[in-house]
Amino acid sequence: MKPVSVGICGLGTVGSGTFNILKRNAEKISGRIGRDIVVTQVGARRDNPACDLTGVDVTRDIFDVAKNPNVDVVVELIGGYDVAKELVLTAIEHGKHVVTANKALIAVHGNEIFAAAEKKGVTVAYESAVAGGIPIIKAIREGLAANDIDHLSGIINGTGNFILTEMSQKGRDFGDVLKEAQELGYAEADPTFDVEGIDAAHKLTILASIAFGVPLQFEKAYTEGISKVTPQDVKFADELGYRIKHLGIAKLTQDGVELRVHPTLIHESQLIAKVDGVMNAVAVHGDAVGDTMYYGPGAGSEPTASAVIADLVDLARTFDADSNARPAHLGFQPESINNIGVLPVEEIETSYYLRMEVQDHAGVMAKLTQILSDRGISIEAMMQKEAKGGSSNATVVLLTHEVKEKVMNEAITEIEAFDDVSGSVTRIRAEHSE
Numbered sequence: 132m133k134p135v136s137v138g139i140c141g142l143g144t145v146g147s148g149t150f151n152i153l154k155r156n157a158e159k160i161s162g163r164i165g166r167d168i169v170v171t172q173v174g175a176r177r178d179n180p181a182c183d184l185t186g187v188d189v190t191r192d193i194f195d196v197a198k199n200p201n202v203d204v205v206v207e208l209i210g211g212y213d214v215a216k217e218l219v220l221t222a223i224e225h226g227k228h229v230v231t232a233n234k235a236l237i238a239v240h241g242n243e244i245f246a247a248a249e250k251k252g253v254t255v256a257y258e259s260a261v262a263g264g265i266p267i268i269k270a271i272r273e274g275l276a277a278n279d280i281d282h283l284s285g286i287i288n289g290t291g292n293f294i295l296t297e298m299s300q301k302g303r304d305f306g307d308v309l310k311e312a313q314e315l316g317y318a319e320a321d322p323t324f325d326v327e328g329i330d331a332a333h334k335l336t337i338l339a340s341i342a343f344g345v346p347l348q349f350e351k352a353y354t355e356g357i358s359k360v361t362p363q364d365v366k367f368a369d370e371l372g373y374r375i376k377h378l379g380i381a382k383l384t385q386d387g388v389e390l391r392v393h394p395t396l397i398h399e400s401q402l403i404a405k406v407d408g409v410m411n412a413v414a415v416h417g418d419a420v421g422d423t424m425y426y427g428p429g430a431g432s433e434p435t436a437s438a439v440i441a442d443l444v445d446l447a448r449t450f451d452a453d454s455n456a457r458p459a460h461l462g463f464q465p466e467s468i469n470n471i472g473v474l475p476v477e478e479i480e481t482s483y484y485l486r487m488e489v490q491d492h493a494g495v496m497a498k499l500t501q502i503l504s505d506r507g508i509s510i511e512a513m514m515q516k517e518a519k520g521g522s523s524n525a526t527v528v529l530l531t532h533e534v535k536e537k538v539m540n541e542a543i544t545e546i547e548a549f550d551d552v553s554g555s556v557t558r559i560r561a562e563h564s565e
């Protein structure tokens with residue numbers, strides 16, 4: 132069979148990994164498909180010393196690749212929104228399939244890009260965009276196709292999990308660990324995307340769409356980063372038997388879709404609490420299958436390239452078939468996607484960890500518990516730490532049962548107005564069941 136001809140745009144961390152694995156494992160890959168996958172052209176601003184480009188047509192203009200009549204599939208690995216969007220739409224216009232690792236592009240412009248691809252009868256594949264090397268798109272879209280999926284949650288940013296793990300296990304400094312994640316090729320070009328949860332929200336948006344059959348609605352996702360998680364909270368959570376993880380949570384409720392990324396306390400007995408370093412994990416619940424969990428490296432050159440090539444293999448296998456032979460872009464046929472809205476964060480229901488500084492005298496605790504019980508908020512655990520050196524201050528840590536966020540907001544406002552509480556209340560959401 133005729134080889135499938137690939138053009139790679141961007142030869143950085145993921146691009147170089149893709150190029151090198153395609154070369155190294157060429158025989159294994161064609162043995163699986165029954166045809167070769169050949170890199171015909173590379174579009175890169177500069178050569179990458181990690182890649183031997185002998186015999187490959189190299190261009191400095193990535194749009195040459197998108198228009199090259201000898202290229203069947205364009206692999207977009209430049210990142211970013213604008214140029215990447217133009218590149219992908221140009222490739223589609225020229226009748227080419229596209230493989231991309233760009234979750235920002237898919238989460239923000241996916242509805243438009245998929246519509247253009249469907250009109251042209253080509254496919255835009257994006258397995259590498261979510262949870263790196265874990266085949267999570269394939270698992271949900273194909274492996275769980277029988278199910279009514281109602282919730283999923285996961286650690287879906289490798290950089291953030293690497294930072295939290297190194298901070299909590301080795302007491303390392305935030306900035307120092309972030310620098311290492313950048314050197315290892317885990318971080319986004321702008322690492323605030325990792326640290327502030329934007330990257331995880333991009334991925335969660337995509338997962339919620341393919342799991343629930345709803346449109347991509349990134350702009351409505353609630354996003355909170357890890358930069359304000361303090362070593363003190365990590366330690367107190369640990370004493371209560373919890374780990375703090377940066378979790379993406381999506382739920383399909385009767386009132387709408389929950390779509391939120393924030394630091395979350397997870398009981399140490401839960402599997403997801405044990406996912407450390409650059410590893411990612413996604414838990415998905417389906418009505419037929421029950422609870423499932425997918426684990427693997429969430430970032431890095433070859434783990435991500437592994438997923439890029441999985442998409443190339445899928446395309447090569449169905450290359451001569453009608454586009455209906457491939458799964459629908461968002462897992463459901465466009466006419467079966469339900470326009471269900473995203474719930475404001477005030478409407479979500481969850482448990483909370485609260486930490487506050489109080490005057491250590493009689494009646495303070497009674498008042499705090501009264502403020503909570505007035506709103507039907509019950510307390511699961513409570514801890515009081517006396518300040519050292521004879522100060523009259525103490526730190527109080529509370530873990531509550533589930534309550535609506537807007538009710539908790541009112542309780543916190545009242546607690547902060549109470550004279551015996553100094554400063555603001557630190558609040559971290561907690562999950563009991565995930």
Ligand SMILES: NC(=O)c1ccc[n+]([C@@H]2O[C@H](COP(=O)([O-])OP(=O)(O)OC[C@H]3O[C@@H](n4cnc5c(N)ncnc54)[C@H](O)[C@@H]3O)[C@@H](O)[C@H]2O)c1
Pocket residue numbers: 140141142143144145146174175176177191193208209210211214232233234235259260263316317318319320429430431432435
């Ligand atoms: N690094 C990871 O672990 C990882 C994992 C999953 C997804 N991704 C995604 O993969 C994509 C690439 O990430 P990366 O880590 O390889 O980034 P990178 O910065 O290492 O590589 C991007 C490359 O593209 C090149 N480039 C950018 N604009 C260009 C242009 N207009 N013309 C020619 N070359 C251009 C850059 O020079 C660079 O070499 C991003 O969308 C990222 O979000 C990365």
Ligand SMILES: N[C@@H](CCO)C(=O)O
Pocket residue numbers: 260261262263287288289290291317318319325330429430431
């Ligand atoms: N910067 C991303 C890359 C993988 O998508 C992460 O750290 O998870």
Ligand code: NA
Pocket residue numbers: 258259260261262263264265266267268438
């Ligand atoms: Na993946």
